[in-house]
Amino acid sequence: MKKLLILLLMGANSFVFAQKTTQPLPEHPRPDLMRSQWLNLNGPWDFTFDSTFVIPSKFAHKIQVPFPWGSKLSGVKDEADVAWYHRTFQVPAVWGSKRVFLNIGASDWHTSVYVNGKFVGEHKGGYTPFDFDVTSFLKAGIQSVDIRVDDKRRMFTLYGKQGYGNARGLWQTVYLDARGSDYIDHYAVYPDIDKGSVRIKTYLGGVASKDAVLQVRLANGQSASMPVKKGAAVAELTLKLAKPRLWSLEDPYLYDLSLRLGDDQVKGYFGFRKISVTPLPGSKIPYIALNNKPVYLQLALDQSYHADGFYTFPSDAFMKDEIIRSKRIGLNGIRTHIKVDIPRKLYWADKLGLLVMSDVPNSWGEPDADMRQETEYTLHEMLKRDFNHPAIFSWITFNETWGLFTRVDKKSVYTPETQKWVASVYRLAKSLDPTRLVEDNSICCGRGHTETDIHSWHAYQAGYEWDQVMDDQSKNVFPGSQWNFEKGYVQGAQPMINSEFGNVWGYQGSTGDVDYTFDYHKAMNSFRNHPKMAGWLYTEHHDVINEWNGYYKFDRTEKETGLGAIVPGMTLKDLHGPFYVSTGQEITWAGKAGQTIKIPLHLSSMTNLSGGLRLKISFAGVTAWGEKQTHWTKDLPLKFAPWDVRALDSLSVVLPKDKSVNTLSFILMDPAGKVLHRNFGHIIVEEGNVKPSNPKMELVSVPVERYSASQWPEKQWTGVLGQKVNGAGAGYFEYEFPISGSDITEVRFMVEASSKPILGKDRPDGGKMDGDYMLGKGTFDPSVNPNAYPQTDVYPSSSSMRVSANGVVALETVLADDPADHQGVLSWHYQARNKKLDEAGTYGYIVQGVIPPAAWQAALKAGKLVLRFESTRGGLALYGDQAGRFVTDPSILILRK
Template identity: 50%
Template structure:
């Protein structure tokens, strides 16, 4: 047996050297979880032709005798920029010449297509091989041995019909359709009898893994199956008897290395299948196997992870949580539309897919939900390899739940589970989303209405049970619910909710008060809550505001929501919408091209980032992260410690460092107070702590209560903060260092006396901020006090908060209408068109140069780098009306300061006024912020030094 194992292992070390080829896109094997040695990547340039009149079948295009006029870059879907062709029709044809390697002679050869949307027919050498329907799962056809001419070029022709079908599992393709071939296509050589699947079901409690091998048809003879599992003693050879097509057995995995998020160990597997009659050949088998590659034997490389998915209570509570390896895990996930702006469903490189997982882990998330798309296997591989959990959706149909649509879901579900069974990262299957496709039009009171009927609910239950039978090792979700629909039978009690940040405390208080075993809350009639984890499976502010929030600083509301979630541990996790922007939802952690957005968190607590909002040990003050207060007011700050971890390395006592910092009425940084507080720590603690009391500054200011939680060794565990707006009328006088007396001449931004702008001028929230777009100017006439004569004035300076001002789509003239079919991608393609939007700070800058003059005397020119919007626009968020609408929320400017020229002061003393002009020559525009908008609590102010 040992000699046979050595022979089979040899197969996986030997890879056929292919002739040098022109580089092709995505050259890597598409299935690291299911890879044979002999394969040939067919990605790259194919001849291509649209078939607008559907004439190709009648005219015999499948014979490969006609030249197609276009070239497409496979595997990018047609219409995607990376494909090289535009979307001009529902039906298209591909063809290319392929050469089956000579050393594959005597083996069975298959053409494998990772995914093609939707009805795909294949011809080889002029012979039709077959048709497959489905847009997301792999399929294959065998090249007939009678037609194979090893070493000679032969035509492979493919027709794809992507006509919309109501019953088809279409998903959410409107961000860029997956039209035609969109995953790697390749040739593969196999033995006469080969493995169709090899599934591994780990049992970490018993220290075993169940192996289930299947063949595509009953064996024609006794077959020997051997496994080489790296790091595991070789199991005995198993026999698949003649007439059998499946075999299951257990393999001991002593001292197993568990697959965890921090150490995602994968057990590499080499599997060999050989006619049992060859076993007696011993070492001589090697020569037999080498001839022609895998003659007489099949070999597959795959892998699995030793991990367990279950449900346990959060320690010290009766709250059910999803558990990884018997330990509860607080789910912090992102909705992942899994799109690329140029490849649509298809990513341009393997490195890009790896980076998708890295981006999520870098900000502290522990999982993603691939939304309404069966994702690319190599991306799932990187989730396995790097340790990131995945919720996997079955795509939806958009018609009604008729027999045809149900049959399609029932057909594709097993194919999904079959393909992705060995990915340890996947912890749940989601069957339906927001009841899409599950509502039937019925007539009520003379009107047609959509209803989630009891018979449809029963069918959903049957789908849940079907999935559970196919894969009892994972959690199954019947319907990720929203919009009035409820659960039936499910392993996860999920729910969607999109709210402004200020709405979370009330919502969660109501939800948790109604969620208990036996309750009917969030369940359909006849079904009740059991012991399922209660999780949010979509949230964000994108749909929390009327008509959605467009592109806006999402982090302010996100901060409020996460703070609130951590106060309600019955909710076992959340899922933010979303990982990256798409064409009509611009609320991603990252932009559509995956470049970063800037949160501004570090301006409040040095070193703070999104990762602090995802810390396992977390201190929260609740959803309200800004509050108006009086000078010297003693503020009681509520504190909750949420420890979603069993960590014991942090010690028994934590230190909470409390600092009161911020900006005074002139935008200058201030430090007012600092102290520490000790907190007794135990793993998994969820505890309301004694509040801290803080004395607010005596001056007008934006005060930041910075909270830094440290372990017993001084290591930072997490950072958080609250802000306090100290409201106080601005005095007309001020004394600064050294006893310098100053007179303050302030002007309300909206009180300009003249303004001319080439594109547009408008005010925000009745003048809390004023905007001018294009080139132009604002002019202010500031009254000069009569008592400020030359003999008692030693100079003056001017401070203001300002930014560049781009004219966004929502602010352009005309009646702008946004398509309402968002779920099918009826997007704006303009991230600023939504009435609530104000694009968040990112790498794309829009700058402006502002010339400043007083009484016609130049005071210089200042550059405004951008018109940003993020957490730093604290006042713009704080003073927003709570009416489900946003007005440039999060926007802020830069603190500018210039000296007022002496000649201008002299003229002001003579005329009694100081005429301030702020002019822009280019198209950068100008925004001016007042004391209740932006980052700093002051109006534009002239500071006059009095002798």
């Protein structure tokens, strides 16, 4: 079923350079700070590894800029820490006598620039842009540029998770632009939606050499100007907007603007919006607000990595699609995790309407003077660069206290001194940007907040633990509480959000690749019952090297959730809408026939609307012999209020008489019949009738683990606590069924089966997961983890299956895959609650057919029918009545006269 992603372990042929016919990332890298006269220098550069400070005379390689060396898209292996780049360029004649600047979007870490053999300048840092005025270094005709980058590991640098793919050297667009004699370096727009105006603060690249006029023009025709006196470095003006149009998630309108100072002009944009905190209507519960209205945050942790480009995406279209992928499943935001993301990706978040939390990357050393300087510098520069992106609503200065521990008496300590510094960095960020929220530390693992605008916390839990976790969080969140705060600091009226969750780390040693949807469903149900939590953030948007529970795979292909097969039309968006019908944490129940089970129901309405709804409830299932049954449907009127969570009447369900697995589906509609939300739960009848409704039919089953013979030379083992039998390669399982009587007219067989490839954990050397996951080391194999069972995806693993009865072939077929997703309800329900998983979510297909009369007639003489389930390739898994998706053991159905 799976193609193991052996990422980063690429063969030599992967690095053979082939000249591209098109320039990589040709678009202007800064839509928020553009000049019309510019020249993109992306593409093939000469490249060589050389640690000397002398410009090389020969270059061993060609590299594609701006992809970091070591990435597949760069065309160069990662063979050393220091390298030189070289290329030539020609300044366009139309630039005339303007000043020429060389711009580098980002380069990690110590970058030195030479033009025409002369040293121009250097920069230290890995994430933010820098430029050099190269005008005085130019000559007539062809120019040369040489760039030395030293990326030796330094413990104080903000390395983040670069172990997933190092951002070595130049990793964002390199370009030239032409500027005026007095030029605009950058600008900051301060929207004030309450007054209907914007304050625009323009920073010059130095001090003005003469008196001038700054002109501001908006695309809607509005303009303003102000004098800039000689010696001034900053100019500021306020513009009242005519018919203001807000930037929102539903209408992400952008105001285009141009700024002109003498012979220098830049173009950019801004969004007219406000970020603040507001109480939910009718309560004191604080929520993050957009344009003075509360927003229920539904975010994904975005590691923002690409399998072939690492920190750098292959195209602008890919970056746009990253934003669309989030919106497509109903999310309203992402958190770019410990990486300062690429401006054009932020542009697409602005353009398409997706909120962004932006992290300062972390170091892995101690918080010494060098680390503090590096952090504060990067914070300052990223806020300067990204100030005008309306999508960004918060800055996060530290994550999980990484890089904040000091060794004291052989212990790692988060010292009070460091905590004070963290609080000071929070205040620094607020002083640099008073328009957004700032989070001091996105906390985890017993560590707490100091001073912060957002009360966040991380929790990676098994699905069956969420109600307890949420109850604890909710009861301990109030002004003055020290819950989730360090000693000496207390809660205020900050919005409380979960800023990382998922089952990826919710089980012992993590889950590897596993169906995320079952535990995710439980979390969503629990979260929506706790209105004190103003939002959540799932780990993660896409798989990365050693975390495999993304909404999408690392190559951004789709995963199968199984939701639509359970309730037609249901997708992840049903779990992310403003309306939500919740049964609480539990989504499966089991009992005996005739037993009554009470199902709690809650309605969550995270919306400004109020009014009436209709809730259609259906109860249907499949019996042990494969018969579909519809038990009942109900249609209930409901009232809802804005931003409200209310308990509905509990649902009493009498369990059907037949052994079966049943689905309780909920479809919420508006008065016109438009579907607003779908949800479901499963009810399993464990002890019930197994006599088919046809009185002439008899069901004979054998527990899946009681096979009479088997042969699997490659490997044979069990899963789902013994309720599933597995055979790898070519082999068979045989079962003996009692059979007698002279009135038989037909015999059929039925079994739930799937293919069974060998996964990493199934190999003799499986389960070894050495290395530091946080730094990208480990297995590079999503199925090695003992808890793993790779989720259904677009890479099927089929197998051939033959069924024979007493040596007579009854059926030959192909098993399409070895699936694992939400449809494997029994494989989830019967998991032990011990922080471990045993092939959770796996399921198969119902394979059934008619047994040739000669076979069962011959079997009557011996009183037993021997069924052989055989695979000639691809392996075979058979499921019992407590595994897979059907309450069915290997069975025969006997039809009598």
